Amino acid sequence: MTYCVAAKLTAGLVFISDTRTNAGIDHIATFRKLHVFGVAGERLIVLQSAGNLATSQAVISLLQQRLNTDWVNLNSVSSLFAATTLVSDTMREVLERDMQGVLAKGVDMSCSFLLGGQIQGGAPELYNIYPQGNFIAATEDTPYFQIGESKYGKPILDRSLDCFSSLQDALRCALISFDSTLRSNLSVGMPLDVLVYHSDSLNIPAGFRVEEDDEYYNLIRQRWSAELSKALTELPEPSNCYGL
Amino acid sequence: MTYCVAAKLTAGLVFISDTRTNAGIDHIATFRKLHVFGVAGERLIVLQSAGNLATSQAVISLLQQRLNTDWVNLNSVSSLFAATTLVSDTMREVLERDMQGVLAKGVDMSCSFLLGGQIQGGAPELYNIYPQGNFIAATEDTPYFQIGESKYGKPILDRSLDCFSSLQDALRCALISFDSTLRSNLSVGMPLDVLVYHSDSLNIPAGFRVEEDDEYYNLIRQRWSAELSKALTELPEPSNCYGL
Numbered sequence: 001m002t003y004c005v006a007a008k009l010t011a012g013l014v015f016i017s018d019t020r021t022n023a024g025i026d027h028i029a030t031f032r033k034l035h036v037f038g039v040a041g042e043r044l045i046v047l048q049s050a051g052n053l054a055t056s057q058a059v060i061s062l063l064q065q066r067l068n069t070d071w072v073n074l075n076s077v078s079s080l081f082a083a084t085t086l087v088s089d090t091m092r093e094v095l096e097r098d099m100q101g102v103l104a105k106g107v108d109m110s111c112s113f114l115l116g117g118q119i120q121g122g123a124p125e126l127y128n129i130y131p132q133g134n135f136i137a138a139t140e141d142t143p144y145f146q147i148g149e150s151k152y153g154k155p156i157l158d159r160s161l162d163c164f165s166s167l168q169d170a171l172r173c174a175l176i177s178f179d180s181t182l183r184s185n186l187s188v189g190m191p192l193d194v195l196v197y198h199s200d201s202l203n204i205p206a207g208f209r210v211e212e213d214d215e216y217y218n219l220i221r222q223r224w225s226a227e228l229s230k231a232l233t234e235l236p237e238p239s240n241c242y243g244l
Numbered sequence: 245m246t247y248c249v250a251a252k253l254t255a256g257l258v259f260i261s262d263t264r265t266n267a268g269i270d271h272i273a274t275f276r277k278l279h280v281f282g283v284a285g286e287r288l289i290v291l292q293s294a295g296n297l298a299t300s301q302a303v304i305s306l307l308q309q310r311l312n313t314d315w316v317n318l319n320s321v322s323s324l325f326a327a328t329t330l331v332s333d334t335m336r337e338v339l340e341r342d343m344q345g346v347l348a349k350g351v352d353m354s355c356s357f358l359l360g361g362q363i364q365g366g367a368p369e370l371y372n373i374y375p376q377g378n379f380i381a382a383t384e385d386t387p388y389f390q391i392g393e394s395k396y397g398k399p400i401l402d403r404s405l406d407c408f409s410s411l412q413d414a415l416r417c418a419l420i421s422f423d424s425t426l427r428s429n430l431s432v433g434m435p436l437d438v439l440v441y442h443s444d445s446l447n448i449p450a451g452f453r454v455e456e457d458d459e460y461y462n463l464i465r466q467r468w469s470a471e472l473s474k475a476l477t478e479l480p481e482p483s484n485c486y487g488l
Binding site for chain 2: 235
C-alpha cells in the first residue's frame with residue numbers, strides 16, 4: 001500500500017509520502033512516490049502517487065520524457081489546472097494501453113495522484129486525481145488530501161490542521177499522522193519523503209528524506225506517545241453511572 | 245456501518261457499540277448492537293454485532309428464543325468457548341437459509357460478532373467471530389477487538405491500552421476511539437451503548453447509553469481535542485534540514 005498526505009495552507013504546501021510498495025505481504029520494496037517537476041523562479045509541480053506501481057511509474061516517466069519532446073508538458077502548461085489535466089490524460093493513456101487484452105483481467109491497475117505546486121502568476125494549488133481521472137482541488141474548508149491508507153492517520157489531521165496552520169505545525173501534524181499509520185499498517189513504511197514549499201517563493205525545494213533513525217522524527221514520535229498517554233490519564237474520571 | 249470495541253483486561257471487560265445502521269447514506273436508523281445474556285451470579289455473555297442487520301438480528305433472536313426451547317443454549321453452555329461456537333453455528337444456520345436461491349445474489353449478508361463475558365468456574369474471556377464463523381480469543385498481547393469501522397479509532401487503542409489498564413482508563417480510551425471514528429465516518433453514529441464488567445463479579449451490569457448530550461462524553465471530547473492541539477504545538481520544532 002502507500003500513504004501520501006499533502007496540505008495547502010496560506011503559508012505554503014506540505015507534502016509527505018512513504019516509500020513502501022508491496023505485492024503481497026512477502027514482497028515489499030522501496031520506491032519513491034514523491035516526484036518533483038518545475039523550473040526555479042517560475043514553477044513547482046509536486047506529484048505524489050498511490051496504487052499500481054507500474055501504472056504510476058509509467059505516468060511519471062512519460063511526463064518526464066515529454067518535457068523535452070512535447071509542446072504541451074509540465075514545464076509549458078500555464079496553470080496547475082492544466083498540469084492536473086495533463087497528468088490525468090497521461091494516466092488514461094497508460095491505462096488504455098495496459099488494461100486491454102486478456103493479460104489484465106482481474107488485476108487492479110488503477111492509481112491515484114496528488115498534484116500540488118505553484119506556477120508564476122497563479123496561487124499555490126493542490127489537486128486530488130482519482131483513479132477515474134477526474135479530480136478535485138483543495139479549498140480553505142478542506143485544506144488537505146490523502147491517498148492510499150488514509151484512515152489511521154485522518155483523525156489527527158481533522159482535529160489539528162486548518163488552512164491557517166503554520167508550515168511547522170502542518171509538518172508536525174502530518175508526521176504524527178504518518179506515525180499512526182505506520183504503527184497500524186505494515187504496508188506503509190519508512191523512509192518518508194518530505195517536501196515543504198513556501199507560498200510565492202517559486203523555488204524548487206530539495207526536500208528531505210526521513211530515515212528510520214531520524215533524530216527529530218523519533219523524538220516527536222516518543223514525545224507524542226507520552227503526551228497522549230498523559231492526556232488520556234488526565235481526562236476526568238468517568239462517573240459512576242457508566243457502570244464502573 | 246458500525247463500530248464496536250471490546251477489551252479484556254485483568255480488571256474486567258469493557259464493551260462499547262454505536263447504534264447507527266445504514267442502507268445507503270440516505271437510509272439510516274438506530275438499532276442496538278450490544279446484547280446481554282446471562283444469569284446473575286452465574287454467567288454474563290455480551291454480544292456485539294456488525295455487518296448485515298437482518299442476519300445479526302436473526303442470530304440474536306434465535307439465541308434468545310432458544311433459551312427457553314433448546315437444551316443447548318447460552319444459559320446452559322459450560323464455557324465461553326462453547327457459547328462462541330453456538331453463536332457461530334447459529335450464524336451459519338441463518339446464512340445457509342438466507343443466502344440460498346436467486347434473491348441473495350450479489351448481496352453481502354455476512355456479519356461478525358464480538359462475544360465476551362464470564363461463566364462461573366472460568367475466567368473472563370473475549371472472542372472475535374469472523375464472518376466465516378471461525379473465531380479467535382483475546383490474549384494479554386492483544387487485549388482488545390474491534391468490528392466494523394475499525395481504522396480511525398485504532399491508533400489510540402494501540403498506543404494506550406494494555407491488559408493491565410484499569411477499567412476507567414480503558415473506558416476513557418475506548419470513548420476517545422469512538423470520538424475519532426464518529427468524526428470521520430458518518431455511518432457510525434450516536435448514541436453509544438457502554439457496558440463495563442468487573443472480573444469475577446458475575447453480575448449482569450445494566451449498561452449505560454451515552455446520548456448526544458451526555459455531559460461526561462462531551463467533556464472528554466472537548467478536553468481531548470484541546471489537549472491534542474496543545475501537545476502538537478508543544479512538540480519540538482522541526483529542524484531546518486526538513487526544508488522549512
